Amino acid sequence: MIVATTLVxxxxxxxxxGAPIVAVALxxxxxxxxxxxxxxxxLPLALFGADGYATLMGKLAVPGLLVQAIAPFSLARC
Known part of the structure; x- marks a missing residue:
């Protein structure tokens, strides 16, 4: 996850x-x-174990899913 965050x-x-080679940056x-x-x-499976894994993954997904659901309405222009 550290490598992923560093690459992003x-x-x-x-x-x-404004890197000259945009394709490389992308x-x-x-x-x-x-x-x-x-x-x-x-990663959550390794850190917290298999007990309640599905519930934990659901809880971790809620903030991102809420933002994805609200974004079209909050950014729409009337």
Whole structure:
């Protein structure tokens, strides 16, 4: 997860800085996002065990899902 976060941060930093090779910055960012999506499944399992794993994963998903649900309405222009 540390590697994933580092790659995402590096990729975004390169994009914001206006790196001359945007494709490289996007690949670094995409690699970080991919690693993050893979790591967020087994990491809670390793840290907290199998008991209540499904409930824990549901609780961890709630904030992101709420933001995704609210975003279209909060950013829409009337």
């Amino acid at each position: 941060t590096l990729g975004l930093s390169l994009l914001v800085a 690949m670094i960012y995409g690699g970080g996002i991919g690693l993050e999506s893979i790591a967020k499944g087994p």
